[in-house]
Amino acid sequence: MAKEITPREKDYSQWYNDLVIKAGLADYSAVRGCMVIKPYGFAIWERMRDALDQMFKDTGHSNAYFPLFIPKSFFSKEASHVDGFAKECAVVTHYRLKNGENGEIIVDPEAKLEEELIVRPTSETIIWNTYKDWIQSYRDLPLLINQWANVVRWEMRTRLFLRTTEFLWQEGHTAHATAEEAVEETRKMLDVYAHFAETWMGVPVIKGVKTTNERFAGAVDTYCIEALMQDGKALQAGTSHFLGQNFAKAFDVQFAGQDGQRDYVWATSWGVSTRLMGALVMAHSDDDGLILPPKLAPIQAIIVPIYKGEESIAILREAGEKIKKELEAVGIRVKFDADDKYRPGYKFADSELKGIPVRIALGMRDLENGTVEVARRDTKEKETLQTTDLAIKITHLLEQIQTNIYQKALDFRASMTHKADSWEEFEQLLDEKGGFIAAHWDGTGETEQLIKEKTKATIRCIPLNNAEEVGNCILTGKPSKQRVLFARAY
């Protein structure tokens, strides 16, 4: 394992790619824009998925599964939806291959579909077409369903985890009797996402609402959580949409209320994806490798024996296995790296690359003294600990690391959030510091677009519970009643 990770200072973007590949999270595939999620990366994703899935179930949602393919005509039914997704769709047109004249494999022209099928970029249309059969009266509401699935959006410029043609995600699709209930659901799931990002991933997020320009295609309101990466760029980590009655009208989904009146159903949808893996890497890691929050780390502690001579091997193996069992008994995920082919230095570097939160080194001298050397990945601090109650000490250490990672990211964000009160200040902040910039904006899509063209900065969101404050748009000088959050973003 040659590390050779480009330092962040030199090229942040290359550092990210190097790290994702060298740490064994993902790799490019033979299919343009698609990635392979490798076992170590998938183990982290599984932990994310399981934690989120439990939160969805705890808030009353059930999982289901809808078809991968969507008939082309379904897309046309919700006008802004098709506009949003038509340009990046994988289209299935045939259902058979055959041998060509020269023995090569060709698509059988006889096997052309009457109606083309779109590989789902998101499932609102196929799901609302199904809900039409499931919803008749208020008794069938609310309908609270989630799906874990793969989706495809034909991206021209892709990056591992952050933007790939195929990605894994979950998409919640709920149906309600009133607009109020649907909005409440939208906000509730935003809270679930924020809670997950902060307490599991250790990534502080700002909850807000998107401007019209940045809204999901087919939504009335798009709520989002926005995170800040170490290079000062923002990353949208999750969205929750209030869809109003748009899809219910497009697919004619009505229900009879308690009073017998018929009305269209109110909808939400919400999703997070494997993009979160990118956020996790970019928020915490350093030039030596990943820094994983203990709650998501597949291995929380690694025990490395420092062999000295043949006779030490059996002794240290026994001692290492004993510590492993003690830690496992309190629920810590432990690896005992007993291999005697690699040197400790190599193992140390590898455990840093993999972001294992705690490393426990155990030598013959330690054994005599009843101690171990414990190093934490986040701060790289080392300390010598008595092995008495080691499991409790490591448990506390893991909790400290989880808290510290979050606090560090929070402090970083605070240091990278500024106010700009003039165009010059805005441009200067963007170019010299990056991060979030709270600035006044005149509320028009035209100005937002113009700012984007001039600076590549977009309005990440209008934060929830935003303070009202009279001011003037940084670009047009027109009146504004609140600041919004700008940033350059992934």
Place this chain on the structure above:
Amino acid sequence: MAKEITPREKDYSQWYNDLVIKAGLADYSAVRGCMVIKPYGFAIWERMRDALDQMFKDTGHSNAYFPLFIPKSFFSKEASHVDGFAKECAVVTHYRLKNGENGEIIVDPEAKLEEELIVRPTSETIIWNTYKDWIQSYRDLPLLINQWANVVRWEMRTRLFLRTTEFLWQEGHTAHATAEEAVEETRKMLDVYAHFAETWMGVPVIKGVKTTNERFAGAVDTYCIEALMQDGKALQAGTSHFLGQNFAKAFDVQFAGQDGQRDYVWATSWGVSTRLMGALVMAHSDDDGLILPPKLAPIQAIIVPIYKGEESIAILREAGEKIKKELEAVGIRVKFDADDKYRPGYKFADSELKGIPVRIALGMRDLENGTVEVARRDTKEKETLQTTDLAIKITHLLEQIQTNIYQKALDFRASMTHKADSWEEFEQLLDEKGGFIAAHWDGTGETEQLIKEKTKATIRCIPLNNAEEVGNCILTGKPSKQRVLFARAY
């Protein structure tokens, strides 16, 4: 909820469809051959998936994720593989839609792919193309990877769960240094499948090896587990393939051995799918609904209060909640159906339809006597139980039900397995009894094919550890050294 399930005697096939739909397991979708897995069905599948996933991890496998799309040219690389799958492939040819002249949505002819992409029907080719980069030396072996994914095979005749265009499955793909190791892996995973089918699903299976005709496209040997459904038809419930060096050669995956010699890698692949849901339904259920093994039932016990008058509602709700907590405390999955809008008779029928293993009815008289009425779904027996230690009693009852369901299916299979020693006997058994028929066969693909054409019966497998026995082929009279298992099959 009108039940209206066609009785098995009248039309077994219709009974199955009715049951799958009425019990809320799955539904047809707007996309030809694709199904929607509904929340109740998905909850059962989730339990299957989690149990299997743990078994895979316990046997040293890691999960990963590979692309949905496979470049067309990859298929051509393993000759028998493309023959096996080319006729049923969904083919992506374009990556964009646009507005047509009349405002309709059309496929953009400008956005044609240079090389068409196949929606994976199985992932050997894309995975072995990836393994080429992952495997250099014996140190990289064995490589033990599993993927949970959706796959697409363009089936002409589809049935919910049993045969659908898109289905969910897992596919294990392992790489080994020797043929022996790979065969051992193939057999180990077959054992895992058999163990899961028998101890979790309560479905007894016969482990065996497929004939050449029935072998997976690209395999050297295909092992399988075969189950028997209540109508006497067999169902292939899982397969495990020894792939030899076929895919390693097709994708040039070589490794350097400890001696420095290079050789092609040995491979296995193995999979089970949502088809298991069909097997589960057809193996146990009756005309009143599902019969679910307790280990897989999303709800293991339902408590139904028998309200009598307004004043009983609060009292029985409190008592019901108390029982619920007691049962949950020992890990039983319980639903307390406290609703006072539906009558008990309706709730009873619904819990039978859903296959909830244990029903606990609680009335005012019971409360006075410190008893409840407990009904088991599998035998429909009822008994009055003292509520003392109820959680322990229900735990035991659930274990009994799990065992009984399996034993019943095992007895049924024994009663439906016969020997045939002549063609007349063979045809008569097939038409009058169905089930498995152990008969001599001359070992040729031609005879196997002829038998299939004449009777629709196929060789399900040559059972493992099959007894040697000299005999004559039932069709050709040619010599045979063992009986093989025939059946009509799903």
